[in-house]
Amino acid sequence: MSFRDSLRLFERAPSPRPEVGGGAPACPLPAAGEGSGVEAQADCGSVDPSLIDEQGLIDRGRGILHAEARAIVEAAERLDGAFVRAVHRLEACSGNVVVTGIGKAGIVARKISATLASTGTPSHFLHPTEAMHGDLGVLRGDDLLLALSQSGETEEITRLLPHVRARGIPIVAITGRAESTLGRAAEVVVTSGPVREACELGLAPSTSTSVLLALGDSLALVTSALRAFTAEDFHARHPGGSLGRQLMHVEDVMRALPLCRTALPEESVRSVFSRALPARRTGAVMILDHGGTLAGIFTDSDLARLFERRNDTAIDGPINEVMTARPTTIRVGTRLRDAVELLEARRLSELPVIDAAGHPVGLLDVVDLVGMVPPELLDLPLQRVA
Numbered sequence: 109m110s111f112r113d114s115l116r117l118f119e120r121a122p123s124p125r126p127e128v129g130g131g132a133p134a135c136p137l138p139a140a141g142e143g144s145g146v147e148a149q150a151d152c153g154s155v156d157p158s159l160i161d162e163q164g165l166i167d168r169g170r171g172i173l174h175a176e177a178r179a180i181v182e183a184a185e186r187l188d189g190a191f192v193r194a195v196h197r198l199e200a201c202s203g204n205v206v207v208t209g210i211g212k213a214g215i216v217a218r219k220i221s222a223t224l225a226s227t228g229t230p231s232h233f234l235h236p237t238e239a240m241h242g243d244l245g246v247l248r249g250d251d252l253l254l255a256l257s258q259s260g261e262t263e264e265i266t267r268l269l270p271h272v273r274a275r276g277i278p279i280v281a282i283t284g285r286a287e288s289t290l291g292r293a294a295e296v297v298v299t300s301g302p303v304r305e306a307c308e309l310g311l312a313p314s315t316s317t318s319v320l321l322a323l324g325d326s327l328a329l330v331t332s333a334l335r336a337f338t339a340e341d342f343h344a345r346h347p348g349g350s351l352g353r354q355l356m357h358v359e360d361v362m363r364a365l366p367l368c369r370t371a372l373p374e375e376s377v378r379s380v381f382s383r384a385l386p387a388r389r390t391g392a393v394m395i396l397d398h399g400g401t402l403a404g405i406f407t408d409s410d411l412a413r414l415f416e417r418r419n420d421t422a423i424d425g426p427i428n429e430v431m432t433a434r435p436t437t438i439r440v441g442t443r444l445r446d447a448v449e450l451l452e453a454r455r456l457s458e459l460p461v462i463d464a465a466g467h468p469v470g471l472l473d474v475v476d477l478v479g480m481v482p483p484e485l486l487d488l489p490l491q492r493v494a
Contacts, residue, residue: 260288
């Protein structure tokens with residue numbers, strides 16, 4: 109079932125309106141697309157908030173979300189060739205896509221600019237008022253102006269337009285009416301259409317800003333797809349935070365081979381563990397053959413089992429007789445997110461990292477990942493498991 113079909117079912121479903129003190133029905137939320145104004149006054153007065161029960165609050169919250177969602181769906185169905193022209197304009201821009209707006213639209217403009225910049229399109233925000241007091245100097249001839257105004261008549265924006273056009277800088281507009289002042293000044297207009305604000309007064313920018321943001325995101329992300337923007341490109345622009353960590357590679361966090369415990373196949377378990385530990389203790393020993401290829405792995409859990417069974421013979425025997433041969437490994441260059449998924453799927457605590465020739469280059473230890481990997485990716489056992 110499509111999202112629009114879900115909305116239609118919601119609209120048709122009988123749902124009694126919550127009673128508000130004295131049996132008066134709650135003020136209905138205005139339907140998207142009603143009226144001719146960009147911001148229309150609601151047709152009923154406010155009520156005493158103390159008289160709205162808990163279910164009434166939930167119903168009102170759902171109504172607002174559905175009203176905004178419905179407006180976004182209608183904007184999606186309204187897309188036409190102008191959207192295509194706008195995307196090609198953004199993709200062809202050799203300078204910066206300069207995004208502008210005032211008030212709530214200005215806040216949305218800042219977010220759209222940030223999305224453009226992080227997805228492969230150089231961008232920055234220009235405050236329209238500050239532009240009239242010297243900041244017009246940031247505009248270059250190879251830039252493009254992306255202007256946001258639901259009404260298309262915002263004074264701060266309309267004052268800016270002649271100065272931008274005088275510099276020969278193309279304008280792409282996201283606005284409710286193509287025939288508005290902003291629409292007429294723009295080379296391409298992506299229309300958000302008539303919307304009714306979701307608040308009961310019909311005044312607070314809500315539905316309109318949601319639609320502006322959704323249209324801006326769609327422009328930015330479709331442009332990014334045209335640029336063949338990759339996850340590696342995104343990581344280069346977003347190395348920090350949870351998203352950055354998800355796009356890290358295993359070699360960014362593994363313990364390099366010189367910091368790992370290694371052994372030859374014929375060495376005894378006792379001799380291997382009697383050697384001095386590396387600066388950072390690891391929970392596994394990688395066994396390398398004489399050609400430097402990984403032959404197996406022996407974990408602290410393996411050692412604990414030998415002690416529990418009082419198996420001194422095995423402890424004094426060659427480690428290759430008690431190691432796990434052909435262990436699970438991961439190739440250098442693999443994303444950390446994929447490595448974490450492999451650790452979780454196999455219930456492992458250590459994962460050797462190898463190169464194309466099968467030579468180990470390091471070791472991923474789950475202890476190192478705790479606190480580094482986003483919690484939603486890390487659901488691993490705390491105890492070491494062979």
